[in-house]
Amino acid sequence: xxxxxxxxxxxxxxxxxxLMGEGKYGIHPPTLMGIADEVIEVAQAGVEVAxxxxxxxxxxxxxxxxxxxxxxxADYMGMLATCINCMAMQDALEKKGLHTRVLxxxxxxxxxxxxxxxxxxxxxxxGRVVIFAAGxxxxxxxxxxxxxxxxxxxxxxxxxxxTKVDGxxxxxxxxxxxxxxxxxxxxxxxxxxxxxxMDSTAISLCMDNKLPIIVFDLTLRGNIRxxxxxxxxxxxxxG
Ligand code: UDP
Numbered sequence: 001x002x003x004x005x006x007x008x009x010x011x012x013x014x015x016x017x018x019l020m021g022e023g024k025y026g027i028h029p030p031t032l033m034g035i036a037d038e039v040i041e042v043a044q045a046g047v048e049v050a051x052x053x054x055x056x057x058x059x060x061x062x063x064x065x066x067x068x069x070x071x072x073x074a075d076y077m078g079m080l081a082t083c084i085n086c087m088a089m090q091d092a093l094e095k096k097g098l099h100t101r102v103l104x105x106x107x108x109x110x111x112x113x114x115x116x117x118x119x120x121x122x123x124x125x126x127g128r129v130v131i132f133a134a135g136x137x138x139x140x141x142x143x144x145x146x147x148x149x150x151x152x153x154x155x156x157x158x159x160x161x162x163t164k165v166d167g168x169x170x171x172x173x174x175x176x177x178x179x180x181x182x183x184x185x186x187x188x189x190x191x192x193x194x195x196x197x198m199d200s201t202a203i204s205l206c207m208d209n210k211l212p213i214i215v216f217d218l219t220l221r222g223n224i225r226x227x228x229x230x231x232x233x234x235x236x237x238x239g
Pocket of ligand 1: 014015017053055056057074075076077078079081082134135137138139140141142143145146
């Protein structure tokens with residue numbers, strides 16, 4: 001199509017759980033491959049794509065082991081968990097012919113480049129999909145905060161926050177049939193009503209820097225493309 005792209009550069013935030021399919025933890029290869037296909041679709045449309053992937057699917061499995069541990073140590077384990085997911089996603093994307101780079105906030109020279117902002121931007125300009133690993137590299141943060149921070153640093157025009165429901169609702173749509181989806185919300189609405197979009201640190205960062213967030217349903221095939229290409233009425237826009 002000749003329609004201009006609504007976004008030139010996007011940051012897609014996936015939770016670790018997004019990779020586990022119907023499983024209780026770990027990575028479900030067909031689910032991983034399905035997401036990779038969708039990322040490829042938008043990258044081939046000419047959109048520069050950066051990914052932040054959480055670690056919940058791996059970290060959950062070791063959560064018992066972190067009981068009673070120092071918060072900081074447990075958080076570092078969580079950050080390492082994100083690296084496992086990032087490497088799996090890198091492999092999936094490269095199997096399908098895309099060029100990718102994993103940039104880690106914690107140095108692991110044998111498996112990932114260190115995170116260097118200017119290098120990330122250069123990779124994106126060259127059409128490589130950049131995968132940010134190890135969150136922000138700091139305990140007491142989340143991968144949602146990492147997504148906001150990195151999106152700002154690389155001048156992404158939007159954060160696409162993948163979830164299991166089609167946007168933000170005024171009640172739980174799985175329990176309440178009268179629940180309605182918000183088409184748009186302000187950052188303040190999200191913070192004041194404690195709506196489940198991203199944690200408050202991540203939302204505040206987006207608010208202060210006027211970075212829009214689209215909350216959308218990843219479980220519906222083709223939705224990454226729909227969100228990135230603004231194709232139809234999808235999800236909730238926080239801005
Ligand atoms: N984490 C952290 N600092 C960061 C990013 C992540 O300490 O900058 C830790 C934190 O313990 C978190 C875990 O890594 O619980 C996994 O990330 P998250 O829970 O955000 O993953 P998701 O829920 O998106 O899968």
